[in-house]
Each structure stands twice: as structure tokens, then as C-alpha cells.
Amino acid sequence: MPRIARPMMRVLAVLVALLASALVNTAAQAAEPVTASPVSFGSIQVGKTLTRSVTLTVAAGQTIDHVQSQEGAPFDVPTVPATCSVPGPTECTVTATFSPTQAGVATGTLWVVTCSSSSSCSHTYVPMTGTGVAPGTSPAVAFGQAMVGATVTKPFTVTFDAGWFVRLVDFANQPGPATATFTVPAVPPGVYTDPCGASPTATSCTMTAAFRPRSIGEQGDTMRVRVCKVADLSFCTALTSTISGTGTAPGTVSPTSLAFGQVRVTTTAVKSVRVTLAAGWHVSGVGFGHVPSVPNPTNDFRYGRTTCQSPTVCLVEIKFQPMQAGSHAADAYVGVCNAAGLCVHLPEFRITGSGYQVASRTTLKASAGTPRIGSPMTLTATVTPGAFTYDYGYNGTMTFYDGKSVACAAVPVNDHGVATCSAVAAGPTGVHTFKAVYSGNPGLKPSTSTSIYKWVNP
Incomplete structure (x- = not known):
């Protein structure tokens, strides 16, 4: 194996060192700047403080610049130790607090800012959670049933830890005291009344709630009893509970349904319901609501009058005047008011009825004499029963026929049921057949006269 010259070996060594440095820097850049586990404080009473140690693991090349609770209270990081300013890789521990x-x-966030040697900074967010426990309890208050306009009361006791006291009581959805459904009469809403004093050793406060329903049915709200620390009046919290009751009607209606049966169209039938009221209430009127399954209008039902047999018993008159044939229905209610101006609708009752038409009869007469072709002639038709406008408002029309030809079309029928056709006798010579056809109206069915026969001369 040939020998490698020393200069070449030096070059190779430098290259290896540079590569190793690059790999280390790449790994450092890939790592998270800082890591920490989510912080769970558990539960603690409102007004007290829990602490938790949080270990921050800092990556190589990173230095912690800033640590705090991002949202502020109820979480905090009072101090950051000096060990957290040492460049990574390292670990340091900070103390977080929870003061509900x-x-x-x-929920909150531990916000950690880290910066690298190149002065680029990163932000890391660590979740924090905790549960505040109320320093006492306020019981649910259920009144049960009470008549609209009447006031019922019920005591309730709020318990709390020593060192706290009841400052005020209010409700989530109540208007001013004059129109409120729920109140604590001795504690005006929003007013610091300290109903049971501010003793540092007291642990309960008994008050009286009132329910004055202003409508019929179930009603409810959220009651908020605000308790404060005796040693710090600015530190308060709310003890919440439900308050509920059911308003009942100040009267009854009987019968609970009213059936008129069949009533001739445009005539009027009258029936009454008996209304029994609590003392101090009176009938203000009657309203009618549409029944979707019945298409005919509800204005065929009308309120008549109220006749009271005593201060608490009245007969309310309902009228039914159908303006067209068929079934009619409405959901009616009796409105009642008291001397204080409080008004409600008593429970609805169903009204039904049916309008029907009367059979009509049409008779026809022709003018005397034998007409000639082209000469005038008169046809007179009469419909019974008469007195149309009074009963029906619309009289209907009459059409006169000469055989299959129309002699006079849609002649209005007068108030006495009479319609007249002034025509010119038409050809051919011989016997002509005349008839009259009545259109009908809301109260009368259509009808056709018996045919009459007339000779027409040339």
C-alpha cells in the first residue's frame, strides 16, 4: 500500500474536522431550541397559590432569553434563576405559580424565548392548566309553583370558609327589581350590603329569595353570590347556583274546547266560555291563532263581550260567522290583567265550526206576448231565499240561455234575488227553450231554473 504524504494527511484531517462540525451544527439546528413537559397544577381554592417546578431542556447553541406566563394571571413565573442564562446544551428549573x-x-401558556449565537430567536409555548375551587357553596333554590303576579319566598344558606363573607347577590338575566322574577329582597342587586356582616370567623349566611312569576310556565336563572376576603375587600369571587320556579295561570277557562257545529255561511252563532279568575284580575280580551291544518281564515271567529257574574267569574262571548263553506278552527286565548298592569294569556283552547251553504231555487218568467225575430223581449229570474246583501254581502249573477246560446251573460242579482235580461228575440221561427242559471254565492248553492218555452214569429 503506497504511503500518503504528510501534507495530504493534514488536508484530510482538516476536511474531516469541518465535516464533523457541520454535522454537529445541523443536528443542533434540527433539535428543538427548548423542551418542557406540560404543567398541570391540579386544584386549589380560590385566593390561594400553588407552585410547580418546570424543567427546561435547552438545546446546544441556544440560550434562554425570557420566561413568563404569556396571558398573565392566574399563572406567573416570579423569577428566572441565573442557571437559565447558561448556553445549551443544559437544563434549568423555573418555578411557575397558579393563583386562581x-x-x-x-388554561395558560408558559412562554420561553431562546436565542442562538447568531442572534436569531425562537419562541416555545408550554401549556399550563389548573382548577380553581370555590371557597364555599350556594345551594340551588327551587320554588315550585306560584301564581303569576303572586310572590313566594324561600330561605337559603350559603356556606364558605372562615375569612370570607357575603358581599352582594345578583342574577345573570334579571332586569331591575321592579320587574324582576327572582330577587333577594334584602340584598338589592349590585349593591354592597354585606347581609350577614364581615366576621372573619363566620362560615355561613342565611338569606331569603323571592319568586314573583310574570309569565306562565317554567322559569329560571343563575344566582351569583359574591363572597370577598375579610382581609382584602378587593378580592372577591362568585358562588353560582340555579334558581327556578313555575308560574301558574291566574285563572281557568271552561270548557277547554268550543264546538259550534254547522253554521250557515254569513250567519252568526254565539257561544260562551266561563272564566274563573283569581282576585284582582280581569278579562282584557280574546285572541285567536291560526291552526295550520285548517286553511279557512280565523277572522270568522270574533270576540263578543264579557259579562261578569261576580268579581272572579265571567262569561266570555265568542262569535262564529263563517264567510265560506268548510271547516274552520282557531286556537283562542283569554287575555287577563291585574291592577299592577301585569297581563298574561290563559291557556289556549281550540274552537271549531263548519260553514255550510243553503240550497237555492231559481224561477224564470218571460214577457207576455209572442215576440217576432228582432223584437225586444224580457226574461226575469228570481232566486230564493232573498234578502241577499244583508246575509251574504255578494249576491251572485244570473246567465240566461236561449237554447244553447247565451242571451244575457252574468247579470247581477239584486238584493231581492231578481235578475233581468233585456234581449232581442233571435231566429229561427218556432219554439225556443229558455232557462236561467244562477252562479251561487258564499251562502247559496248554484241552481238552474226549469225551462220555459216561447214561440218566436218571423
Whole structure:
């Protein structure tokens, strides 16, 4: 094997060193600048602090420049030890804290900035989680049923750790006290009343909640009891719980359905429902809602009048005047109000009825004499029953025929049921057959007269 000259060996050695350095730098660049495991603090009471040690593994060629909680409270990194400023590869430990100000799960991020020798910097984000535990409990308050407009009360007791006290009570969705459904009468919402004082040794506070339903049905809200530290009034948290109740109607309607049966179109039928009210309430009116399965209009049902037999018992009159044949239906409700101006709808009741048409009869007469071709003649048709406009609003029309030819088309029928056709006698000579056909109207069915016969001279 031939010998390699010493200068050549030196060159080879330099090349190997450069290659090894490049491989090391490439590996360093490929590695994460800094790594750490996610930080889980577990649970701790609101107002207290938990600490966790976090080990940061720094890659070669990297130096930690900055460590902090990205979002700030309730997480923090109070100090960063000097060992974290040593260039990697190395490990250093920082202390993170969790100081919850409210109950529930909190999430945050440990933000680590590292820089390489080339002054390029990288950002690494380490997840942090913790759970704040409330320093007490507020019980759910369930009132059950209460009549709309009436007020019922119920005591409840809030418990808390020594060193805390109840500062105020409010609700998530209640308006002002005058119109609120749920209140704590002795504690106006949003006002610092300290209902049970601020003793550092107290561990409970009993208050009274009130429910005044303003509508019928289930109602609820979130009650927030704010407790503060006796030693630091600026540090407060909310103890939340549900508050609920069901408003009941201040009256009843009977029967719970009203059937008119068959009513002649455009005539009016009247029925009544009996409304029994709580003291202090009165009937304000009746409303009607559409029933999708029945196409006819609901305005064929109307409110009549209210006659009260006593301050708490009234008869409410409902009228049904069908304007077209077929089935009619509506979901009706009686509106009631009290002296305070609170108004609600009593539970709906279904109204049904059917409109029907009356059979009509048409008679026909012709003017006296024997007409000649081209001479005038008069045909008069009468429909019974009459008094049309009063009952039906629309009288209908009459069409007169000479055989198969139309002598007069769609002649309006007057209020007495009469229609007149003034025509010219047509050929040929001989017997002509005349008839009248009535169109009908909303209250009357169509009809055709008996034919009459007339000789027409040339």
C-alpha cells in the first residue's frame, strides 16, 4: 500500500474536522431550541397559590432569553434563576405559580424565548392548566309553583370558609327589581350590603329569595353570590347556583274546547266560555291563532263581550260567522290583567265550526206576448231565499240561455234575488227553450231554473 504524504494527511484531517462540525451544527439546528413537559397544577381554592417546578431542556447553541406566563394571571413565573442564562446544551428549573381568582378550569401558556449565537430567536409555548375551587357553596333554590303576579319566598344558606363573607347577590338575566322574577329582597342587586356582616370567623349566611312569576310556565336563572376576603375587600369571587320556579295561570277557562257545529255561511252563532279568575284580575280580551291544518281564515271567529257574574267569574262571548263553506278552527286565548298592569294569556283552547251553504231555487218568467225575430223581449229570474246583501254581502249573477246560446251573460242579482235580461228575440221561427242559471254565492248553492218555452214569429 503506497504511503500518503504528510501534507495530504493534514488536508484530510482538516476536511474531516469541518465535516464533523457541520454535522454537529445541523443536528443542533434540527433539535428543538427548548423542551418542557406540560404543567398541570391540579386544584386549589380560590385566593390561594400553588407552585410547580418546570424543567427546561435547552438545546446546544441556544440560550434562554425570557420566561413568563404569556396571558398573565392566574399563572406567573416570579423569577428566572441565573442557571437559565447558561448556553445549551443544559437544563434549568423555573418555578411557575397558579393563583386562581375564580372557580373553574383555567388554561395558560408558559412562554420561553431562546436565542442562538447568531442572534436569531425562537419562541416555545408550554401549556399550563389548573382548577380553581370555590371557597364555599350556594345551594340551588327551587320554588315550585306560584301564581303569576303572586310572590313566594324561600330561605337559603350559603356556606364558605372562615375569612370570607357575603358581599352582594345578583342574577345573570334579571332586569331591575321592579320587574324582576327572582330577587333577594334584602340584598338589592349590585349593591354592597354585606347581609350577614364581615366576621372573619363566620362560615355561613342565611338569606331569603323571592319568586314573583310574570309569565306562565317554567322559569329560571343563575344566582351569583359574591363572597370577598375579610382581609382584602378587593378580592372577591362568585358562588353560582340555579334558581327556578313555575308560574301558574291566574285563572281557568271552561270548557277547554268550543264546538259550534254547522253554521250557515254569513250567519252568526254565539257561544260562551266561563272564566274563573283569581282576585284582582280581569278579562282584557280574546285572541285567536291560526291552526295550520285548517286553511279557512280565523277572522270568522270574533270576540263578543264579557259579562261578569261576580268579581272572579265571567262569561266570555265568542262569535262564529263563517264567510265560506268548510271547516274552520282557531286556537283562542283569554287575555287577563291585574291592577299592577301585569297581563298574561290563559291557556289556549281550540274552537271549531263548519260553514255550510243553503240550497237555492231559481224561477224564470218571460214577457207576455209572442215576440217576432228582432223584437225586444224580457226574461226575469228570481232566486230564493232573498234578502241577499244583508246575509251574504255578494249576491251572485244570473246567465240566461236561449237554447244553447247565451242571451244575457252574468247579470247581477239584486238584493231581492231578481235578475233581468233585456234581449232581442233571435231566429229561427218556432219554439225556443229558455232557462236561467244562477252562479251561487258564499251562502247559496248554484241552481238552474226549469225551462220555459216561447214561440218566436218571423
